[in-house]
Amino acid sequence: MTKPILEVKDLYTIFHTPKGDVSAIEGVSFSINEGEILGVIGESGSGKSVTSLSIMRLLKKGKTTIKPESKILFEGKDLLKLSDSEIRKIRGKEISMIFQDPLTSLNPVYTIGKQIREVLQLHRGLGPKEIDEEMINILKLVGISSPEKRVNQYPHQLSGGMRQRVMIAMALSCHPKLLIADEPTTALDVTIQAQILELIKELRSKLNVSILLITHDMGVIADMADKVAVMYSGKIVESGPVEEIFKDPKHPYTMGLLQSIPRLDLDEKRLNTIGGAIPNPKSRPLGCNFAPRCPHAMEKCKTVEPPLTTFADGRSASCWLHESDSINVSQNQTAGIGGI
Amino acid sequence: GCSSNKPVENVSSNSSEPSGEAETPTTNGGEIIFGTVTETPSLDPFLEAADERSRRTVLMYEGLTWVDEKMQVQPRLAGKWEISEDGKVYTFTLRDDVYFHNGAKMTAEDVKYSYELFLDESFGTGGAGDFTAVDSIEIVDDTTVKFTLKTPYASLLAALGGRYGAVVPKGTYDNGDLKNEAVGTGPFKLVKWTPNNSMVLEKFDQYWSDERGFLDKITIQIVPDENSLLAGIRSGQIDAALLTDSKFYTMIKDNPKLNVERHPALRWTTLDFANNVEPFNDPRVRQAILKGIDKEEVMIAATDGVGSVIGAMPPAFSDWVVPVSGLENQTRDVEGAKKLLAEAGYADGFNMPLRIISSFAWMRPAAEVIASNLSEIGITVDIETVDLGVWIKDWSNYNSPNTFNEWGGFTDPDLLYYRHFRAKPEGGDWRRWNNEEGSKLLDQARVETQQEARQEIYNSFQHLMATEVPSIPLFSPDSIVVSQKHVIDYIHHPSGWWYGLTCAKVQK
Amino acid sequence: MGVYVVKRILSMIPTIIGVSLLVFLLMELIPGSVVEQMLGIEGNNPEAQKKLEEFFGLNEPFYVQYWNWISGVIVGDLGVSWRSGDPILPTLLNAFIITGEMAVFAVIVSVIIGMPFGILAALKPYGIIDNILRVLSLAGVSIPVFFQGTLLILIFSLFFPWAPPVVYQYPWESLSQNLQIMILPAIALGIASSAVVMRMTRSSLLETLGQDFIRTARSKGITETAVIFGHALKNIWISVITAIGLEMGQILGGVVVVEVVFSLPGVGQLIFNSLVQRDFPIVIGGILFVTIIVLIINTMIDLIYKFVDPRIRYD
Amino acid sequence: MLEVELNKSKRIENKKSMIPNWLRTLIKHKTLVVGSFFIFIFFIFTLFPTLFFAKDITIQTNSTLRMLAPSLEHPFGTDHIGRDILSRVIWGTRVSLGISVGAMMLAMIVGGTLGLISGYFGGILDNVIGRIIDVLYSFPSQILGIFIAGILGPSVKNVIIAIAIVFIPVFYRTMRGSVVKEKEREYVEAARSLGMNDTYIMFVHVLRNSIVPVTVQFTVGLAVAIQLEAALGFLGLGVQPPAASWGSILNDGIDYLLFAPWISILPGLFMVLAVFSFNLIGDGLRDLLDPHSEK
Amino acid sequence: MELQQTLIEVKNLTKYFPIKGGLLSRTRGWVKSVDQVSFTIKKGESLGVVGESGCGKSTLGRTLLRLLQPTNGEVYYDGKNIFDLSKDEIRKLRRKMQMIFQDPYSSLNPRMKIGTILEEPLRLYNLGTPEERKKRINDLMEIVGLDSEYLKRFPHELSGGQRQRIGIARALLLNPEFIVCDEAVSALDVSIQSQIINLLQDLQEKFNLTYFFIAHDLSVVKHISDRIAVMYLGEIVELTDKKTLFEQPLHPYTESLLSAIPIANPSIQRNRKRIVLKGDVPNPDNPPSGCRFHTRCPYSQDICRSEKPQFHNINEGNMEESEHFVACHFAKELNLDGIKN
């Protein structure tokens, strides 16, 4: 077994807004092993991006609180306990990130060369000549033709796919151990998405980097991920190896999700739907967040939050339906506390 | 010569000290920076009507005569003259020691040339009106010139040395003009002129008299406004200036570093009626309005108290003036005014338009006071502010409604009254008064060469003004002369022209 | 680029023609003319009036007058003042040196005050400092410059025995006097403009700091200072330069009162006085001059964009 | 400074009970509240001047009461011809605000309509109107105001027109910018696909959504209009005496600044307060409507 | 194969947008958004359109409804060329042709209450008394599955899915026959998306609607359409019924599109061969010569560069097989992969 490179334990993230506190993440726990791709999937607003920003500690200090019991262990270090300068040494070097929209994520007034050079300078302390060499190498690696010319261009002069390649080059330039990719292909056309996904796969095997891949596209998950975590309204409701989840989803939300997408490989007459909509994080229902939309909801679901049930093969789900299926959960576990 | 002219503050009786040198030890020479706010458009002594021009050209040009600061005609380029019995022929004997700034000697030819410019209609000088009585000008000999008139004209002597009185070399206008240069006979000659900035004059060495022209150099410095002028004087950047805004008097009169003097001025302000417009065509209405106005309050509001209330003539005309107390209708009488209005059929009052000119600062407060005064006799004053250009246009086209007016600078009662109050076509009569009695008086005075008789006629005219009220003279703002303590003998002239600089000296 | 500059300059022409036509039209409509003023009340003389009108070409129809004038302008001849007979271009240039100097000083003051405070405010948005600065800047834009000028003059004459020189001195005549004259107007105008610059700096810095590429920069491990001064600031220059340009235009659009208050013989006073005196050629020449200057400033700002913001392409 | 930028959608998140939300918004936008409070007072002055310290007659001059310093009797002192300044300032509120509001309305209607048409139809029409507006816009604003006031002659009505003309380009640009953005939104297309004609869409759909930045411009414009009116008054082109506006009172006192500073300073501060209040409101509105604001 | 009546016939429809620039904003070029497109839509069917961003899908849809004036070509609706109709006639026709938009946030006027938005068209066409209108609106709200309480709300007070239902209700108000759905579900979350897809399908059945269904998501299009048109750079490159298209695509672009879409089933997806296209979609203002796809086509030959392939029915004259239009020089030669179940 490879050891986990990142472990998130009981992450609670709260936004302080003028209209009151919004608790965006409510007890998220997961881990990523070396060289593994963890896919996080969930509908809009379920907390995927906030999770990733919490890991990078990129949320505004005064405006957000991460509960003190939360832990984000990166190679055993708790990122939440690091000082600002310590976390900066990790950002971009040990953990780096790529974002959904490659146009707005690149500084429009600097050449891409300058933006890549900046990371190399900061974290690898190379001389100017070495930096230039390294930069060209990386750009070649991500499949950019004639990189010598490109480095002097500005982001707007590149196409969308190319920009995302630049983002990836920038992210990987210091050989990070973990790459967080927040919907890296959502803004791209399918043909370009295919290019980028192929590139990520290729680089993963070349560089042995672990990836936290955030997406809302089941197809992308199916294509890329080794493990999947399904998020719903600030919580991970189900997680496990990708094949298992697709074959045999445990949580009704995962089931619903899988059944509600039209499939290229199937000929469904009618789609299954999940009724209703995702709850507002300011007024989540009592009990299970999904209960109001759940076709299997019981009385209990509406009042008591289901615990995380762990199954064999590293699978887990938090749903009362599986209360009895649990293999190693202590019987008197109290509601509301999840854990791996 | 340079006689001293006592300021208003200490005018005792009619002080007629003989002209003479100042008693304090002075040295000839020295420089003065004289500050002023307005620039002259050009320097042409014949073609430029602006008062700004006259202020400056009295330093560079001279006429046959001049009117001194006590409003008496004195000889200048003409050493003396004779008037024929019928008052139609004036024979002038010229000085023979006069040189132009270009070095040429002045002759009778030059005098004839200069004054004939007024007789040439195509030349287009604004001074032509003062010389309409002149029939011909002849040279008797090198130093004698004879003016023959169509009718007797008592103010010819004043006109010769007035606003347009200047002698220039013969043929000056044949190939050029005097817009930007000056070739006169005056005590100072133009050295350098940077319009809107400064004008530098220097002493003219060949000047014929040693009673004038003591300074080596005069710099006329244009400053943006009177505030700056004041600031400049206070900080010593400017040696002397003539302020027109009387408010400043209060501010600096006690400044120990400065000489500050108030002088009665030739300028006066009037409320002019459109005398042919209802209800102002009724003398009773005009009288009522005159009775309704508190001239003192108007004067205080407009000049901050630095001026004098007037009856029918500016105070600087000293001997000619019938004092306010001697004129009819001059004290405020609200009841009397109401009665008059009622008699005229306007017991309920009416709306009275009153035009003011935006660039004349005094008009607004004065109008507001008058509006306030007249509201008590039932008249609502509708104040209308117009631009000077609009005002002039309507005025000269006889279209102006009741309006404020400020005018003056005339050095003789005839010049003062005739054009304004003589019915058309002889006079201008812009107020459309068209009064027979008035016109008759003015005609009589014009041909009367006897001083007492003239005085008598003008007295009657002033009484007529007070009862008929074609126009309400309000007040005359005092001129304020400010100078550094080291500037002495600046003798203010009521016209506001800078004759004073020809007398001024610098004390070391 | 060169082509672009030429095109930009050419595109100013219709506006310039429009402005000149408009001034001509307005001058035509405005009652009273120089002729009456020059003739004064003695001017009830149709002969002389006609002569003067002919002399100035006022008897010609509107379009002929316009044509005569514009054909002179094309060869750089703005005509001569009707009152003084001086050629207009040098007169305007002399006056504009003063106005221009004032505007430049004001802008310098405004940037020196406005930018640092704007940055300071944006660092902690809606914090105490920000709120104080916001209210102060609002107060700054709320005091009309002429009133501010009046207060400054009052304060100085009450509490300091110091008064600026009364006569304008060009910098090359006497630099120290020139600076003394300029200091009050520069402060009055600068304070008003600094509020605008500050607000612009603050809001665009805030907006920039909320953008994705800032998150990217932070995720690279760059220090916060470097993020703000390296990444964010370069992006806001555009807005700041725009603000400065607009302020320049604003200042030039409002020079009349300022120059009256501070007794500066600049273009504003010149135009205003000439307008009062109906000295047509100076008014129209002056307005055209100011318009062209404003347009040139706008064009220059446009061109500066090119250097600051590579996103704007010229083709 | 004149142009207001507003952005994109004004989504306001969930909304449950009407009143608390409304109150909460107000409390949050203190500037809006403070500004509105002062403006409310100014409008009370405008409507009922005599309710306050103002005497009925403000034209009565009195040479014995000239330039009295502020006292209980005359809280703001008296002016150069003996009138109570506080009364004049309060009466002047009516004139100054009237002029500013009138001018802004006029400018908004004319400039706004032109901007709406120009932005909605685009093409040659837009080009032509745009050019004309450009010309107005490149005119130095004070000179333009002076010109117009000069042509029309000074009076309340004409000052309104003069200020309005200065502001037409501003409203034109604000409106046009906003319309150009709005008309690209899909609801316009939706309306068209339902067979609505251009005039209807323009006035019913686009206008309704483009008007917001224009209203912000309106309040900010009021602040500038008050200043412009004062500037015109300062140059003697304002209302006709003896009526008073803040600008004209201020102008009255300028000459007496050194010995009776209260004549200018107090009305000036009054004017500044009004301008400040409108700016506060404008700022608050901008904040309220700007989705970028982090509040 | 039953013969359906043709509702819409599109012939050589072309729409170019001018690229303005320069001093006098002269036209300096053209964006060839839709170029010589021809097809028919039968009554009651759903014709799906897929293609990458900027390939002209929306432009085509809007031109079909005469929301844009075409540069060239005709659109016959029930035999009448809609571009020849007078203003009045087109207004009448608008009732039969409606549109549902992509962005539920911007397709509803944010300052109008839902009730007003829905009443407006009825009022405009002077349909019914106020009570009847009210009833009609309430009925429709029920049909799209919303409580009539929402009528009093503003659009921003609704969720995206609810808003999209309002958009649908509005399109249905005037009893249309034909609806263009321009990315009607693309902006929605998957769980909401499925609700809307189902609703659209139900409505089609209930009111016998004809859909022109635009989407960039092939799986959605496949789910809802009978026939599918694949667009590339302003042109339709392939058009046939969905089964054929998915199982036996004839155009290399269709093939790569199919292969690029990840299938939400790891065991299938990980065993698929993926054709990764080179480069990006070229600019529509300067499309490549010959076959527009040749710059990215893995099978391209010399002829592709120089000669434009005909868009033709490969089964022309063959009544057994359904129509299969394609524009490729090698449609018959290449043996392309589809998706096999």
Ligand SMILES: Nc1ncnc2c1ncn2[C@@H]1O[C@H](COP(=O)(O)OP(=O)(O)OP(=O)(O)O)[C@@H](O)[C@H]1O
């Ligand atoms: N700055 C913030 N202030 C307040 N609430 C926030 C903030 N950022 C995010 N949230 C809330 O946190 C929740 C989770 O947001 P997050 O961005 O993580 O969703 P997501 O899963 O990434 O969605 P998407 O797929 O749209 O990117 C949302 O309900 C959102 O409203």
Ligand SMILES: Nc1ncnc2c1ncn2[C@@H]1O[C@H](COP(=O)(O)OP(=O)(O)OP(=O)(O)O)[C@@H](O)[C@H]1O
């Ligand atoms: N009004 C317009 N003016 C100019 N060009 C336009 C206009 N509308 C669309 N285009 C251009 O036409 C091309 C096709 O646009 P269209 O919106 O039809 O694409 P689409 O297939 O709907 O794309 P998407 O999937 O992004 O909606 C694009 O290159 C676009 O830039």
Ligand SMILES: [Mg+2]
């Ligand atoms: Mg996200």
Ligand SMILES: [Mg+2]
């Ligand atoms: Mg589209």
